[in-house]
Amino acid sequence: MDDQNIIEKSLKIVKKYPLCDHCLGSLFARLGKGLGNEKRGAALRRTIIMEMDRRVREGIEDESSLVTVLGNLSSEETKEIAIAMNLNIHELKRCYVCGNNWNELVKTWSKKILDYLDGMEFESFVVGCTNCGEMEERHRDLIAEFKLPYAENIKNSFKREIGKILKEELRKEPDFVDPDITIIIDLKNNELKLQIKPIYVYGIYKKLSRRCSQSIWKYECSVEGYLQEALNVFQAKEVVLHAAGREDVDVRTLGSGRPFIAKVVKPKRRYVDVTKIKYSNDDVYFEFIRYSNKDEVPRLKGEDSLKEKTYFAVVQCTETVTEDELKALEDFFQNTIVSQQTPTRVLHRRKDMVRTKKVYWVKAAKVDNTTFISLIKGEGGLYIKELISGDNGRTEPSFSSFLSKECKCVSLDVVWIEKPTLENT
Ligand SMILES: [Zn+2]
Missing domain, CATH: 3.30.2300 (THUMP fold)
Incomplete structure (x- = not known):
């Protein structure tokens, strides 16, 4: 006989093991797709009973094996059939696989x-x-x-x-x-x-404080901390800030603001009109523009070094600075390539290497004898404080080296950041 015959095979199984309809059906799950294991198992169980009945009538099997098989077909219906067939099954055994559970x-x-x-x-x-x-x-x-x-x-x-x-x-x-x-x-x-699945929200932030870090760190106030508050409507476990670049704690970001993508981790709510979320205080201002996705995060971050940025700096010099000197400074830094060795102040977290960055233009106006204000437009990743001070020669040329006097950036604001080229932005 064909030993893959399913009646033959299932009979062999239930002679040895008690099985419920589901578990019996699951042993032949790929046959008769759409039946479902419960119905598949019930069909087999009923057929097995009929087949055993035939075998007993024809003297192929004796009644005791029919009783064994019935006892192993763990279904309420089996009981009724046994009664109708005048067979006494002592117990209906629990399914070997699931225990009828x-x-x-x-x-x-x-x-x-x-x-x-x-x-x-x-x-x-x-x-x-x-x-x-x-x-x-x-x-x-x-x-x-x-x-x-x-x-x-x-x-x-x-x-x-x-x-x-x-x-x-x-x-x-x-x-x-x-x-x-x-x-x-x-x-x-x-x-x-x-x-x-996390949710991603694209927006821009302005940092209005000089005592606020970007990520949650050792400062009491952080952009990321406020971002979590701003997006608490999502009832998320956590909100992570992915920004296009960063500013120092003492640097403000004004004007166009800085683009970012907020990753909302384990949100309970998903359907929020983010453009309606308003959040601002003395330290930060947020604008939520649209939903984003995880593919945009590396693009936003990767593109940042290519994006142009404009800064406003207040510069203090150790010696008197003249209008003529400032005019010369403007002329000199027109489309000038600056070589910057990793600034001393970030050496602990950045690799020590030399980067070349472009300064597009510089505008300078004298405030008093030793102070001037300056607008600087440069390539992304240009270190402005070092462009001004020279960082003991690690940045060359610098305002200090060009003016031949020590200059120091005493306050700095990012006033314009070129938008990333993401979809829909
Ligand atoms: Zn079972």
Whole structure:
């Protein structure tokens, strides 16, 4: 006889192991797609009973093996059939794989997940199952023992059935490619994990304070800290600032503001009109322009060094500076390449190397004998404080070296930053 015959094969299995409809069906899951394991198993169970009945009638098998088989077909319906057939089955054995707990497990975990997702905004989801514990091991052993090429891993069945319930209850579609929420079940460790897709928001900020750092650091006030407050409407676990470049703690960013992308980590809410979020105080001002995505983050950061920036500086000199000298300074720094060795003050976090950056133009106006104000437009990444001071010769040429007197930047503002070339900006 054809040893892949499914009646023959399933009969062989249930003579040895008690199985519920689901678990029996799952051993042939790839046959009759669309049936579902429960119905597939029920069809096999009923056919097995009829086949055994025939064999007993024709003297091929005796009644005791029919009783054994019936006792191993763990379904309420089997009881009724046994009574109708006048057979006395002492006990209906519990399913070898799931202990007749399958439906209860699916129900409990679905409920658990629904409770977990309560109050969370999302459009799409996907369910995954990393481990079905001992149930999975027993199921796998059966597949190996009886060589069942059409069986499916019980994890697939579990996540699919839960997915079906969630789809119905939530009225949301599963998305296997890029879901808002990924639900991961680990039955072995009784754990439920949620992976929530982060949200990205593009905007600009102005930093109005000279005592505020960009990222959350040792300063009480930071742009990133305020950003978390500004975006608290998302009820996120965390908000991370990805900015196009940075300014020092004592430097303000005014004018056009600095472009950034906020990464909103594990948000509970997703549908917020970000353009309506207003947030400003004495230290910062935010403008939220549109939603962004994770691909734009490296582009925003990568492009920054190419983007032009304009600064306003107040410069203090050790000696008197004249109008003529300042005019010469303006002429000299017209489209001038400056060579900058990593500034002493950032050596602890930056590699020591020489960079060449372009100064497009400089404007300077005298305020008093030793002070002047200056507008400087330069390539992204140009260190302005060092362009002015010279950083003991590490930046060359500098205002100090050109004027032959020590100059120092006493206050600095970024007043204009070229916009990144991202989509929709
Ligand atoms: Zn079962």
